[in-house]
Amino acid sequence: MGKVRESGMPEDSYWETFFNPACMLDELDCTGPGDVVEFGCGYGTFTLPAARLIDGKLLALDIEPAMVTATMQKADAVGLKNVVAEIRDFVADGCGLPDGVAAYAMLFNILHIEGPVELLREAHRTLAPGGKVGIIHWRSDIETPRGPSIAIRPSAEQCRNWGEAAGLEFVRYQSFCCCQWHWGLVMQRPTPDEIVTTDS
Ligand SMILES: C[S@@+](CC[C@H](N)C(=O)[O-])C[C@H]1O[C@@H](n2cnc3c(N)ncnc32)[C@H](O)[C@@H]1O
Numbered sequence: 001m002g003k004v005r006e007s008g009m010p011e012d013s014y015w016e017t018f019f020n021p022a023c024m025l026d027e028l029d030c031t032g033p034g035d036v037v038e039f040g041c042g043y044g045t046f047t048l049p050a051a052r053l054i055d056g057k058l059l060a061l062d063i064e065p066a067m068v069t070a071t072m073q074k075a076d077a078v079g080l081k082n083v084v085a086e087i088r089d090f091v092a093d094g095c096g097l098p099d100g101v102a103a104y105a106m107l108f109n110i111l112h113i114e115g116p117v118e119l120l121r122e123a124h125r126t127l128a129p130g131g132k133v134g135i136i137h138w139r140s141d142i143e144t145p146r147g148p149s150i151a152i153r154p155s156a157e158q159c160r161n162w163g164e165a166a167g168l169e170f171v172r173y174q175s176f177c178c179c180q181w182h183w184g185l186v187m188q189r190p191t192p193d194e195i196v197t198t199d200s
Pocket of ligand 1: 002003004006007008009039040041042043044045046061062063064067088089090091092107108109110
């Protein structure tokens with residue numbers, strides 16, 4: 001499997017100028033009780049702010065050892081005890097969490113992957129019923145300073161369709177007052193009483 005196409009990163013100091021992570025996470029409902037899994041943590045741009053907003057543990061995954069080291073060093077430097085960063089290829093091996101345990105999954109700047117539905121299925125699998133997925137990606141309707149090629153850059157509507165194909169339900173599209181370059185989307189794993197079956 002290996003690294004998602006076009007998922008290399010610029011310098012950390014440049015990358016962090018694009019976001020106001022705490023504000024974006026709050027707008028995406030990434031707050032409160034329960035454990036969170038982050039698919040592709042990069043430099044930990046969103047990891048540390050998320051860890052401060054949640055009550056549970058934050059499992060931050062990345063295939064690049066340097067990214068995992070950077071994230072863990074930042075968390076240690078500020079004494080954040082609820083961050084666990086791990087080297088892992090989540091495309092080949094999944095996230096490693098059991099079924100139905102996570103309160104939230106972060107899919108930030110990653111759904112230009114070749115198999116988006118499979119990745120969303122993996123997020124769905126590990127979420128508890130009612131658990132949410134936050135998705136952000138670079139906008140295609142304006143010129144942006146970074147981001148994957150337009151040909152593979154997903155829209156919020158495409159991601160919603162992929163999420164629904166993976167069993168998630170739409171919560172809302174989220175535009176950001178605090179970030180001009182990205183769109184956001186919140187979906188959730190349905191609770192059992194929301195799942196409609198055709199059986200009578
Ligand atoms: C574009 S960066 C986004 C990082 C972070 N989510 C953010 O928005 O700041 C994508 C990250 O996913 C990681 N990645 C790519 N393919 C992966 C895979 N198969 N398993 C785990 N991490 C992967 C890359 O190493 C990179 O750090």
